[in-house]
Amino acid sequence: MKNVIFRLRRWDPDTKSYIQSEYEIPVRRGMTILDGLIWIKEYKDRTVSYRASCRMGLCGSCGMVVNGRPMLACETQILHLEKDVITLEPLYNYEPIRDLVSDFHAFFEKQRMIKPYIIREDIEEQINPTREYIQSKEEWNLYIQFAMCITCGLCYSACPTTSTDPRYLGPQALMNLYRFLIDSRDYADKIRLEIADQVDGVWGCHLATGCSEVCPKGDDPALAIQLLRREILRKSLKLYRGKRITDLAPPLPPKNKSIYRAFGEAPKFTIEKAEEKAREFDILEDERLR
Numbered sequence: 001m002k003n004v005i006f007r008l009r010r011w012d013p014d015t016k017s018y019i020q021s022e023y024e025i026p027v028r029r030g031m032t033i034l035d036g037l038i039w040i041k042e043y044k045d046r047t048v049s050y051r052a053s054c055r056m057g058l059c060g061s062c063g064m065v066v067n068g069r070p071m072l073a074c075e076t077q078i079l080h081l082e083k084d085v086i087t088l089e090p091l092y093n094y095e096p097i098r099d100l101v102s103d104f105h106a107f108f109e110k111q112r113m114i115k116p117y118i119i120r121e122d123i124e125e126q127i128n129p130t131r132e133y134i135q136s137k138e139e140w141n142l143y144i145q146f147a148m149c150i151t152c153g154l155c156y157s158a159c160p161t162t163s164t165d166p167r168y169l170g171p172q173a174l175m176n177l178y179r180f181l182i183d184s185r186d187y188a189d190k191i192r193l194e195i196a197d198q199v200d201g202v203w204g205c206h207l208a209t210g211c212s213e214v215c216p217k218g219d220d221p222a223l224a225i226q227l228l229r230r231e232i233l234r235k236s237l238k239l240y241r242g243k244r245i246t247d248l249a250p251p252l253p254p255k256n257k258s259i260y261r262a263f264g265e266a267p268k269f270t271i272e273k274a275e276e277k278a279r280e281f282d283i284l285e286d287e288r289l290r
């Protein structure tokens with residue numbers, strides 16, 4: 001057990017300024033920053049505000065700046081930081097709401113702008129799907145690295161362009177745009193490339209790569225932005241070939257006749273039959289245990 005100081009830079013919405021609070025907390029091995037904050041709320045100060053949900057690096061809601069670096073509070077172990085004093089701040093480049101809680105409206109608005117969903121021409125099939133879209137392992141491999149995002153927003157907090165240009169689409173939105181551009185199920189190449197090909201789109205990136213460094217899922221938005229630039233350049237040079245659009249899987253036969261031939265007709269299951277089977281099973285189990 002070791003005592004560590006948590007120094008919180010808290011946003012006060014009433015005075016519209018930051019205040020600083022310090023708490024000394026007892027730290028056990030394995031305790032995370034989020035555990036420390038929960039302890040403070042439980043035993044020291046009920047007014048401390050932070051955002052968290054899953055506590056396992058999945059929901060993306062506990063992002064904050066830990067000793068100057070954007071991190072997930074639930075994935076960061078206190079003792080791994082090897083510091084006696086740990087400074088916690090709300091994420092940079094977001095409007096603060098209260099204490100360590102940031103406003104994600106602008107982040108999700110940018111997400112909405114890039115149309116983060118599959119767009120197809122067979123609208124009827126998309127609305128009332130009858131079959132699956134075939135996708136090969138190779139096609140899946142193209143985008144899966146960019147599809148692990150948990151929308152934690154750490155990449156925006158580490159991005160120097162986002163800090164100076166609030167209109168910049170930003171690393172996560174551009175990466176997600178690329179993820180759908182190269183998805184073989186998506187038809188909307190033209191719209192997606194137009195959205196990306198803007199001063200506030202891919203051309204706003206200065207390739208600082210802070211986004212990829214802090215991403216807790218290894219998504220690499222900086223790489224996605226460069227690949228997106230390549231596609232835009234190809235298109236302007238008329239070298240863009242597009243991609244093969246995924247077909248619908250063939251329909252399943254109404255009955256798998258070969259199975260019925262091998263095992264006879266499928267049994268008609270009733271409650272009585274289920275109970276009978278359960279009784280048979282009980283008898284067999286009793287005999288086995290005797």
Ligand code: SF4
Pocket residue numbers: 148149150151152153154155156171172175211214215216217218219220221
């Ligand atoms: S790209 Fe990474 S850092 Fe950015 S929002 Fe997604 S998971 Fe978080």
Ligand code: FES
Pocket residue numbers: 051052053054055056057058059060061062063072073074075
């Ligand atoms: S609480 Fe869900 S990612 Fe940290």
